[in-house]
Amino acid sequence: MYSDKVMDHFNNPRNVGVIADADGVGEVGNPVCGDIMKITIKVADDTVSDIKFQTLGCGAAIATSSVITEMARGMSIEDAVGITKARIAEELDGLPPAKMHCSILAADGLKAAVDDYLVKNGREPISGGPEHSDDDEHEVTCATPIIL
Amino acid sequence: MSDTRIYLDNAATTKTDPRVVAAMEPFFTETYGNPNSLHTEGRAAHSALENARERVRASLNAERPDEVLFTSGGTESDNAALIGLMTAGGRTSGHLIVSAFEHHAILEPAEWLAKHGFDVSLVKPDTDGVVSVAALEKLLRDDTVLVSIMHGNNELGTVQPIAELAAAAHGRGALFHSDAAQTLGKLDIDVQALGVDAMSFSGHKFYGPKGVGVLYLKKGLRFAPYLMGGGQEFRKRSGTQNVPGAQGFATALELMDADRVSETIRLTALRDRLEAAAVARLENVYVNGANVSRMPHITSLIVKGVEGEAMLLHLDAKGIAVSTGSACSSGSLTASHVLLAIDCPQEIAHGSLRLSMGRFTTEAEIDYFVDSLVPIVERLRSMSPVYDKMFGAQSA
Ligand SMILES: Cc1ncc(COP(=O)(O)O)c(C=O)c1O
Numbered sequence: 001m002y003s004d005k006v007m008d009h010f011n012n013p014r015n016v017g018v019i020a021d022a023d024g025v026g027e028v029g030n031p032v033c034g035d036i037m038k039i040t041i042k043v044a045d046d047t048v049s050d051i052k053f054q055t056l057g058c059g060a061a062i063a064t065s066s067v068i069t070e071m072a073r074g075m076s077i078e079d080a081v082g083i084t085k086a087r088i089a090e091e092l093d094g095l096p097p098a099k100m101h102c103s104i105l106a107a108d109g110l111k112a113a114v115d116d117y118l119v120k121n122g123r124e125p126i127s128g129g130p131e132h133s134d135d136d137e138h139e140v141t142c143a144t145p146i147i148l
Numbered sequence: 149m150s151d152t153r154i155y156l157d158n159a160a161t162t163k164t165d166p167r168v169v170a171a172m173e174p175f176f177t178e179t180y181g182n183p184n185s186l187h188t189e190g191r192a193a194h195s196a197l198e199n200a201r202e203r204v205r206a207s208l209n210a211e212r213p214d215e216v217l218f219t220s221g222g223t224e225s226d227n228a229a230l231i232g233l234m235t236a237g238g239r240t241s242g243h244l245i246v247s248a249f250e251h252h253a254i255l256e257p258a259e260w261l262a263k264h265g266f267d268v269s270l271v272k273p274d275t276d277g278v279v280s281v282a283a284l285e286k287l288l289r290d291d292t293v294l295v296s297i298m299h300g301n302n303e304l305g306t307v308q309p310i311a312e313l314a315a316a317a318h319g320r321g322a323l324f325h326s327d328a329a330q331t332l333g334k335l336d337i338d339v340q341a342l343g344v345d346a347m348s349f350s351g352h353k354f355y356g357p358k359g360v361g362v363l364y365l366k367k368g369l370r371f372a373p374y375l376m377g378g379g380q381e382f383r384k385r386s387g388t389q390n391v392p393g394a395q396g397f398a399t400a401l402e403l404m405d406a407d408r409v410s411e412t413i414r415l416t417a418l419r420d421r422l423e424a425a426a427v428a429r430l431e432n433v434y435v436n437g438a439n440v441s442r443m444p445h446i447t448s449l450i451v452k453g454v455e456g457e458a459m460l461l462h463l464d465a466k467g468i469a470v471s472t473g474s475a476c477s478s479g480s481l482t483a484s485h486v487l488l489a490i491d492c493p494q495e496i497a498h499g500s501l502r503l504s505m506g507r508f509t510t511e512a513e514i515d516y517f518v519d520s521l522v523p524i525v526e527r528l529r530s531m532s533p534v535y536d537k538m539f540g541a542q543s544a
Contacts, residue, residue: 002461010461016531027533031495034455034474034483038533056532058457058474 002059003093009063014070017052024120026112028130029105035061039069039109043117048072048080053109060095060102064088068106077114081127083107104131154468154513158506159302159330159446164396165355165507171399172357175392183389184380193391200394207401208347209338210364217363217381218394222329222350225363226253228374228385229325229346233294234261236370242293243267245322247279247308248489250298254327255485258296271297277306277437277490281316292322299347300331303473303486303502305446306437307335314343323369329353329361333404334412334443339364351393355507356400360393411507415444418505418514423447425518430525432539436490436500445506448473450492451499453535454528459501462524468517473500495538
């Protein structure tokens, strides 16, 4: 059900860790839902110069976290906050519909890190907050898990 | 993916035993008649079907062969029992009790009944994963028609005190059904000694074929047929019978009966070895239902601070097949209803792993599993932003 690209990022996650002297930190998710993600970034000339992640979560949560670090590195902060869940899924050759919430988490983590950087520097946040999922997707993601 | 696979998901399904396949074979190409036909081919198929029925009757110690109905599996047996017994005789209202950690093959028809005029109560298991007689007695009412409580829980492996629960139901005039899909062959089942009115079984859980089940239905009960048609299976379950399937079911059951005592000892030792090693070599790991009666082959581990699907995928890459009750295994946001029913907090229920051993599992495989699990858990915990914060200071 996962693409080869998802499995590659899951098995060999890129940029795992924490940047000790980070310029921005974004932490999203909650333990009850099972997914928590932390992104730390370095910013130079309003460009993401370094980025690392830590994630507690499923295969898709880890893969989307990993891939967003590759996508965002070298991007302007404006472009970085514009990375949508659809773009992340596309970059991974697709995600199962029920797993789309994991990619929201990665996008939201990056948005939070950029906003954190801006606010720390006395500037206005630019991300506009977490991306909303529409109701159909919510239906899918809240189905009861089935163990046979 | 490794070449050799280690299959620790025998509660999901089992490999059909080659001896069972061999026993089924003649009923596809040689004795292929319709058991309801009057000619020679039909009579041969009929006697094969009745031979299978008699062998299952003997194993279950049912009083009569016509109490053994062949079905398409555990799901159909469960659906037929609930809907057939609740709606018998044109009944359109009444009270049903099922446990909160039943398989969906019980929970879904119970919900359907609730939507169609019946009153449904859920009896909660305790935190060890056992439904107590006291908990059931609190919910029993004068209008309770049926109680359905599973024998062995598929996710935890815990065993319910069926004889006592059935006696309590009968004490208030209610019928008692039990989903024994997970226990047939593994525990000694005597339907008369247990005192059940109906019991569900599934062939593929004990090295028999998929798509074949049995519903034990005690003689003399009012029952509304769930499948209607040609009136087969004593007018209780229409449809041309699956003769090879019935033969396979009977043979698989006899194979289980033949070495149950030695297999129970062997599997219990494997299970205990796995649990002891996992708990000794990893911090913050515990076993659900560790102190209560469990089936010999199922272990439900909680690995704190790790998400179950991530463990499952890494184990799969190591050649090991397991299950998890984690939300993410199906993309939902809540952990399995079974773990929530025993009050396992959501944040640690996501770290559940179910390991289920079987006839073909070896000690070397168990050791390889634990050797593989330890670095996987350590790596995933090291990638977590919250492990040290949430669990770091504690030890187990
Ligand atoms: C407890 C329980 N009941 C019912 C079933 C359904 O059985 P089947 O797959 O034969 O429909 C299963 C297996 O998934 C089970 O574990």
